[in-house]
Amino acid sequence: MGATKIEGSTMEKQAELARLIKRFSHQDGVLTTAIPSLHFVRSSNTTVPIHQVHEPALCIVTQGRKVVMLAEESYHYGTSDYLVVSVHLPISGQVIQASAEAPYLCLRLNFDPHQVLDLIKESAFPTSPMPDSRRGLYVSQTNSLLLDAVVRLVHLLENPQDVPVLAPLVIREILYRILQGNQGESLKQLVMTGSHSNRIAEVIKRIKQDYDKPLRIEELSKLANMSPSSLHRHFKEVTAMSPMQYQKQLRLQESRRLLLSESADAADVGFQVGYESPSQFSREYARLFGLPPISDIKRLRSDQDHQTT
Structure with missing residues (x-):
């Protein structure tokens, strides 16, 4: 009975979130809101793959389905899932279920990894780095606690005067719920100073900053405090590609x-x-x-x- 109640609560929150996004999304495209880090995505049609360098964000689909490609890996998610991208990653995304009657609806909340690190420091989360790197993108199952916080964040748009004070508090709660999720460790490892994943995140920043310059593995290895072979292995764990492949993706997407x-x-x-x-x-x-x-x-x-x- 308890599990049935929880499942019912989750479905109710999903439906409420879908109604809210519909109310604030009157046309197809990526729509900005009064909360700078919060965007809505609407599409009345399925799409071809759209390439982008995705910044750290939480994405929740409330209607329709999407597939994201990272290198050779595919991640499908729909109304029962959420997607977390924890570092800048070159991906392609394709809406695979949408119609004029039931458009694809998605919420995207961008975040700064420093927000997550501050939260970890002030909470009871374990902080010892794990030896293995974690992928910088994952799909996990939504739950009523996360959805409740997200719904309250979107409701703030109805009272814009409340946004400056209350939005940061609710966003903090949302990040806390993600960290509590069954794959929250992946996000944790990417922001914790000294972890392998965090050192790779610093390398990603450098490549992104100097994407048009020759790639110098020796300098990147020194930055990460790793051997070239270790850098290559951990970089591929986080991004699903080599440093050279990552740079190539950045160059080609910027050229486009x-x-x-x-x-x-x-x-x-x-x-x-x-x-x-x-x-x-x-x-x-x-x-x-x-x-x-x-x-x-x-x-x-x-x-x-x-x-x-």
């Missing part, structure tokens, strides 16, 4: 953004993001996005025109 936002020559953009060979840039771009740079940008602009007409 530049080509879409500017009338720049593809070869010039390739040089701008760190490629020395235009042919190599075009080849690797087509391998990731399915078409060479110019053809891909024409397709994307055509898709954008169709969406606005």
